[in-house]
Amino acid sequence: MQPAFFLRHPSLMKKSKILLTTFLAAYMSALFWISGCSHKNPHYDPAKPHHTPAGFQNNYPHSHPSRLDFWRWAVQRRLAGLPKPPTQDLSPAAPDLDFLFADSEETAVTWIGHATVLLRMGGLNILTDPHFSERASPLSWAGPRRWQPPGVALADLPRIDLVLISHNHYDHLDLASVRALAEQHGGPPLFLVPLGIKQWVHRNVPKARGHVLDFDWWDRREIPGATVHFVPAQHWSQRALGDRNRTLWGGWVVQQPDFVFYFAGDMGYSRDALDIGERFGGFDLAAIPVGAYEPRWFMRNQHVNPEEAVQVHKDVRARQSLGIHWGTFQGMTDEPLDQPIADLESALKKHNLSEQDFFLLRHGETRRLKNSRLGQ
Ligand code: ZN
Ligand code: ZN
Numbered sequence: 001m002q003p004a005f006f007l008r009h010p011s012l013m014k015k016s017k018i019l020l021t022t023f024l025a026a027y028m029s030a031l032f033w034i035s036g037c038s039h040k041n042p043h044y045d046p047a048k049p050h051h052t053p054a055g056f057q058n059n060y061p062h063s064h065p066s067r068l069d070f071w072r073w074a075v076q077r078r079l080a081g082l083p084k085p086p087t088q089d090l091s092p093a094a095p096d097l098d099f100l101f102a103d104s105e106e107t108a109v110t111w112i113g114h115a116t117v118l119l120r121m122g123g124l125n126i127l128t129d130p131h132f133s134e135r136a137s138p139l140s141w142a143g144p145r146r147w148q149p150p151g152v153a154l155a156d157l158p159r160i161d162l163v164l165i166s167h168n169h170y171d172h173l174d175l176a177s178v179r180a181l182a183e184q185h186g187g188p189p190l191f192l193v194p195l196g197i198k199q200w201v202h203r204n205v206p207k208a209r210g211h212v213l214d215f216d217w218w219d220r221r222e223i224p225g226a227t228v229h230f231v232p233a234q235h236w237s238q239r240a241l242g243d244r245n246r247t248l249w250g251g252w253v254v255q256q257p258d259f260v261f262y263f264a265g266d267m268g269y270s271r272d273a274l275d276i277g278e279r280f281g282g283f284d285l286a287a288i289p290v291g292a293y294e295p296r297w298f299m300r301n302q303h304v305n306p307e308e309a310v311q312v313h314k315d316v317r318a319r320q321s322l323g324i325h326w327g328t329f330q331g332m333t334d335e336p337l338d339q340p341i342a343d344l345e346s347a348l349k350k351h352n353l354s355e356q357d358f359f360l361l362r363h364g365e366t367r368r369l370k371n372s373r374l375g376q
Contacts, residue, residue, distance in 0.1 A: 090337060144332045146330075168194075234272055269308040322367075
């Protein structure tokens with residue numbers, strides 16, 4: 001079919017767009033809902049309640065929306081024309097590259113976009129869920145697309161020492177970004193991944209071999225310059241048809257003598273946050289998701305909203321929190337990309353907290369942080 005034919009028949013073009021969207025919705029639905037029962041979990045430990053013979057499950061199980069619910073959401077959002085575009089300016093700030101490249105012990109956090117955070121603590125450069133690609137999708141031509149470029153370009157990054165991966169969803173684990181980091185000047189960083197993802201990295205990024213450590217919930221390891229722990233989160237995993245919950249998901253804690261960092265990854269609200277707060281006794285900085293939460297009836301069990309994010313901030317006893325997982329990929333959720341700004345503001349007011357306690361950054365913006373003695 002010649003493109004000119006569609007140009008002469010715009011209604012046909014509209015119909016084929018609807019067909020394509022329906023096909024995509026069906027494909028994504030299949031990704032969501034088909035799970036492989038025949039798979040054997042090579043890490044299975046019957047003594048651990050979050051292990052299952054086929055994969056993993058949450059500590060505080062909840063019911064997932066049904067297949068019908070997914071279709072109801074897909075149809076409702078299409079009819080309502082959601083998500084609406086943001087009305088606020090979400091363009092990136094110019095990154096302070098001189099500061100990012102300075103040989104300094106000063107602690108500072110830079111939001112690159114979505115769940116990608118660059119944290120410098122104790123001279124280590126730590127990158128969370130690196131994503132620098134155009135789409136958060138298995139397809140290069142469809143799926144949630146960037147609203148603006150990454151706040152710091154991949155080519156402008158300082159040397160990264162440590163990469164923390166929370167789980168294998170496409171908005172958190174991006175193959176092109178992991179490959180590029182494995183090729184960085186001076187050798188690959190150390191990749192810390194949940195159980196099951198080490199094999200994926202070895203298969204897809206051979207250059208990273210020998211630089212990947214996998215963790216179960218509550219595992220703790222000493223690495224050069226820090227102690228790291230992997231901690232639970234109420235979420236799930238899926239990368240392809242039939243591999244639902246085969247690999248683990250969760251958050252990370254990085255401890256140094258005068259700074260402790262918690263990266264929550266992706267999470268619905270659960271008691272896990274209180275467990276983490278009780279175990280570690282607090283954090284200097286927590287990176288907590290504040291986006292992708294509407295409609296609540298569908299998102300509640302997998303993504304916190306700003307009000308719940310503030311509750312997580314309190315539960316884990318964070319001194320300061322940075323809101324992540326918002327404002328970057330259009331099409332993941334029903335709320336506009338800038339909605340978390342207003343919703344977080346009213347949640348903070350309700351809890352008598354300020355922007356000093358729980359802040360948002362522009363893409364590419366850096367905030368310098370004070371150290372404490374929490375890690376001692
Ligand atoms: Zn996820
Ligand atoms: Zn996510």
